[in-house]
Amino acid sequence: MTPSTTSPTRRPEAVLLSAAALLVAALAVASLLVGKYPLTVSGIFQDEMQRQVFLTLRLPRALTGVCGGFALGVCGFVYQTVFRNPLASPDIIGVSSGASAGAAAGILFLSGAAEITLAAFGGALAAVLLALGLSALDRRGQSGTIVLAGIAVHALAQTVLMALKLTADPERELASIEYWIMGSLNGVKASALPVNLAICALCVAALFALHRQVLLLSAEEGEARMLGVNVTALRLLVLLAATLAVAAVVSLTGLVSFVGLLAPHAARLVCKGSRLPTLVLSGLCGSALLCAADILARSVAATELPVSIFTSLLGAPFLVFLLVREGRRT
Amino acid sequence: MKQLQVSHLTAGYHGREVVHDLSFTLPAGQVLGVLGANGSGKTTLIKAICGILPHKGQCTLDGRVLERLRPKALARLCGYIPQRSGLSIELSALDVVLMGFNPHLGLLQPPTPAMRRAASAMLERVGLPGRDRESYLTLSEGQKQLCLLARALAGGAELLFLDEPESALDLRARHRTLHLLRQFTAQGDRAVLLSLHDPNLALNFCDALLLVEEGRGAGLVHPGTDSDETLTAALSRIYGPVCLRRCTDDNGQSHLVMLKEEDVPCSP
Numbered sequence: 001m002t003p004s005t006t007s008p009t010r011r012p013e014a015v016l017l018s019a020a021a022l023l024v025a026a027l028a029v030a031s032l033l034v035g036k037y038p039l040t041v042s043g044i045f046q047d048e049m050q051r052q053v054f055l056t057l058r059l060p061r062a063l064t065g066v067c068g069g070f071a072l073g074v075c076g077f078v079y080q081t082v083f084r085n086p087l088a089s090p091d092i093i094g095v096s097s098g099a100s101a102g103a104a105a106g107i108l109f110l111s112g113a114a115e116i117t118l119a120a121f122g123g124a125l126a127a128v129l130l131a132l133g134l135s136a137l138d139r140r141g142q143s144g145t146i147v148l149a150g151i152a153v154h155a156l157a158q159t160v161l162m163a164l165k166l167t168a169d170p171e172r173e174l175a176s177i178e179y180w181i182m183g184s185l186n187g188v189k190a191s192a193l194p195v196n197l198a199i200c201a202l203c204v205a206a207l208f209a210l211h212r213q214v215l216l217l218s219a220e221e222g223e224a225r226m227l228g229v230n231v232t233a234l235r236l237l238v239l240l241a242a243t244l245a246v247a248a249v250v251s252l253t254g255l256v257s258f259v260g261l262l263a264p265h266a267a268r269l270v271c272k273g274s275r276l277p278t279l280v281l282s283g284l285c286g287s288a289l290l291c292a293a294d295i296l297a298r299s300v301a302a303t304e305l306p307v308s309i310f311t312s313l314l315g316a317p318f319l320v321f322l323l324v325r326e327g328r329r330t
Numbered sequence: 331m332k333q334l335q336v337s338h339l340t341a342g343y344h345g346r347e348v349v350h351d352l353s354f355t356l357p358a359g360q361v362l363g364v365l366g367a368n369g370s371g372k373t374t375l376i377k378a379i380c381g382i383l384p385h386k387g388q389c390t391l392d393g394r395v396l397e398r399l400r401p402k403a404l405a406r407l408c409g410y411i412p413q414r415s416g417l418s419i420e421l422s423a424l425d426v427v428l429m430g431f432n433p434h435l436g437l438l439q440p441p442t443p444a445m446r447r448a449a450s451a452m453l454e455r456v457g458l459p460g461r462d463r464e465s466y467l468t469l470s471e472g473q474k475q476l477c478l479l480a481r482a483l484a485g486g487a488e489l490l491f492l493d494e495p496e497s498a499l500d501l502r503a504r505h506r507t508l509h510l511l512r513q514f515t516a517q518g519d520r521a522v523l524l525s526l527h528d529p530n531l532a533l534n535f536c537d538a539l540l541l542v543e544e545g546r547g548a549g550l551v552h553p554g555t556d557s558d559e560t561l562t563a564a565l566s567r568i569y570g571p572v573c574l575r576r577c578t579d580d581n582g583q584s585h586l587v588m589l590k591e592e593d594v595p596c597s598p
Contacts, residue, residue, distance in 0.1 A: 084418050209438050216429060220416030222382030227485075228405030228433035272465065273420050 013277040016270055020284035024066060027291035031062040034295050060190045063197065065291040068185075068249040071200045072256065073263030073286020075242040077279055078207055080264055082217045082238055083147065089261040090246040093146060093239065094153030098127020099250040101157040104164040104177045116180070117192040117251050124247030127153050132236060146239065182306030183254035185294045196248040203245035204283070207238065211276055214238055256293075257308045258315030259286050265322055289314060331407075331488040331519060332392050333357045334379075341378035341385035342545075348374040349545045351387070356489075356538075359518035361511055363536035364525040366568055371545035372525035373413065376491050379523070380410050391489060405433035409482035411492045415474060417466060423477050424449055424462040430485035445484075452480040457506050471498035479507060483514065490514065492524035496531060508535040529565060533574075533586040543568050553586060561586075 032054065033039050039058065043050040072090070079088040090096060102123015106116035134149035161177075168174040180187075207214065216229045217238065224231050250256065263286035264278075271278045293310035334356040342348040349371040356362045364372045378385040381397060381404065389396040391407055399407070409430070417426065427449040428441045435441065441449075450462050456476040461469070466477060475498050482490055490511070496504045511522045512535065526532045532539055533553045541548040541564055549564040556564075558574045565572050571591035578584050 081419055084416065212432075212435075212440060213437065215419070215421065215425070216432060218417055218419045218421075219429070220412065222377060222380065223410065223412055223416055225382060225401050226380055226405055226408065226410035226491075227429050228402040230401050268420055273422055273425070275422075275425065278420075 013271060017277060017280055017284070020281055020288065024284050024287045024291065027288055027295065028062050028066050031065055031291050031295055032058045035298050056190050060188045060193050061185045061294065062291070063193060064185050064188045064249075064252055065294045066287045067197055067200055068253055068256075069259055069263075069287035069290030070283035071204050071245045071249050071286070072259040072290065073267070073282040073284070074204050074207055074279060075246050076260030076262075076286070077264035077267070077282040078214055078238060078242045079260065081214050082235060082242075084218055086265070087261065090243065090250075091154070091260075093131040093150030093243060094127040094157055095124045095243050095246050096250055096255050097154045097157035097161065098130075099124035099247060100181050100255060101160040101164065102126070103180045103251070103254065104161050104168070107173055107176045107180065108164055108168055113187055113189045114192045117189070117196070120180075120251035120254075121196070121247055123157070124251055125244070127157055128240065128243040128247065130156075132240065136236075146235075179306065180254040183250075183256045183308040183311075184297065184304065184306050185253055185290075186298070186304050187254075188252050192252060196252050199248040200245050203241040203248070206241045207245075208276075208279065210234075210238055210241075211279055253307070255308060256290065256311055258311045258319075259289050262315045262318055263289060266318070331358050331521065334489060334521060334523070335390045336379060337388050337390075339375070339378055339385055339387035339389065341374050341383050341387075343374075343383070347545065349378060349385075349542075352542070352545075352547050353387075354540055354547065354550060356521050356523055358488075358521050359515050360537040361508075361515055361522045361524070361535060363532040363539045364523065364542055365529055365532050365539050365565075366525075366542035366548075370542045370568070372542060373493050374545070375542065376410075376493050376523065376525055380404075380408065380491055382410075402433050405485065405487070407488050409485045409487035409490045411475070411478045411482050411490070411495055413493045413497060414471075415478055419467075421466045422463050423453060423458060423466050423469065426466045426477050427452055427480045427484050430481035430483075433485060449480070449484050452484045453477070456480045456483070456510065457503060472500060472503050475499055476503060476507070479510065483510065488520050490520075490522045490524075492522065494525050494527055497527060504531065511535075529569065529588045530586070533561070533588060539564075541565070541568050 035058065037053050039050050039054055044054045075090055079090060079092060080086055083092065099120045103116055103120035105123065106119025110116060110119055131146065131149045131153045134152060135146040138145040165174060165177060168177060213229065213234055216224050216227055217231065217235055219227065221231050264282040266285040267278050267281035271281045289311060293307045293314065296310045297305045297307045337353050339352045340347055340350055352375060364375060366372050374383060377383040379389050396404060428445060431441050431445045453459065453461055456479050458473060458476055466474065469477060475495060479495065495507055499507060508531065514520055515522055537554060538550060538552050540550050548567045551561055551564045553561060562572060562574050565588060569590065572588050573591055575587045575589060576584050577587055
């Protein structure tokens, strides 16, 4: 819902959103310039090597950090609202495990980064469709059914992943699978970017358009129905859009923990309520978190580290803070 | 609307029947209270009529079968206030009231400025003036209930279903709520069906009372027209021995008071 009138709370919201957007912009610029091969603004225009690094490595990476993080933040907000569970995240309906199994299959049976991305996306999509299909078997259409279906799909995908790992060559393929699962923006290729980002943009735009309906889904099913909501159909539509966006991101980056869980909490902490500005801020917090983690991943050690190490390092203390805060409230 | 007709309604949970073959009619302009002991099926009855629970039997509103209506069409006709809302995310009181306009909006359409003004006015009318921006979650249980009442009234439905709306309200808010519901039906083209715990409140505010015992209809009485003997006999069926007394307040208005016989001995 949008604010009713011009109000004193509008200005702080605008200030917060502007500050968050500036932070994301600064991190995106840093992401373009920081790395093993140092780039300068003048060098990008004058030096062919620098231009190549910028166009083929840094720009796709920075775009993935900003757009992927934004999508994960927005989708986390949607999952937490629809499932009425503050700990809900994209993993809840098995999308991440599906993507892992797909990527592992890609590493074993296909060649090339783009093919692996495609296989990860296929795995994530298959997991989503399977979870939604299983939940449709329960005609009551309860949100708990989707969670149970997600747990079943997660278990199935983990089994497939373990089977694939067993058949993998321990020296080369197994290491690749493990590295992919730990998540990194290192392997993002410019060729795979347009399709994935287009899917992401389309799904996130749909979620913004459906924002008012997402809030209605936060009521209990009977209550939402009596507010004129076709709960089963709308929930499916919203979850499909959110999960497709997540699938498009994780198939590029591998598993990235905590961003979808933490970004909405951080947004709600500073921007009270669940209106549109909070949704935008969730996205911006996601962008900032992923970009910051990616910059750290390529800066703090001689070799590049998995991005999830840093999202977890930043995320776990924040989760503890939220728990303590909730404990003090009650 | 002219009337709600409930015919042979049977409903329950997980194959266990809680309401058995209940039939009644609610004419326009009336407030019908459902009275019964805990677990007698009051909530189940309301949820079944709203279509939230699967059921046998049929509910028709002026010939329109409620079971066949799509959620949006149903919500335009009927508003519902649960005992407690499941809303668990941060939303302002105004945003909660604005949800009541959803049946009149397209999928992607935001509420109009007129709707926002109406929602704000409705919050004031139910006794929450100036609380528009307050978080719904930080309101007291009673204030939440009033906020949900504002949402239901804002929706413009012809028929309201309320599940024990008085349970979390203090005396003043209780009376305000029931006066608002009486105003809602005053023009004669709308009606209210509500379950109540407090028989004294029900006797003085409802046009008719549907008495429910173990999921079965135990009588339909009209406190305004039925004799005290008829009312006493009917209420005794669900509460055990009771007696009724009429008291007059300082304004000269007569009130019915039900007393439980074991607690207060009644002698002529």
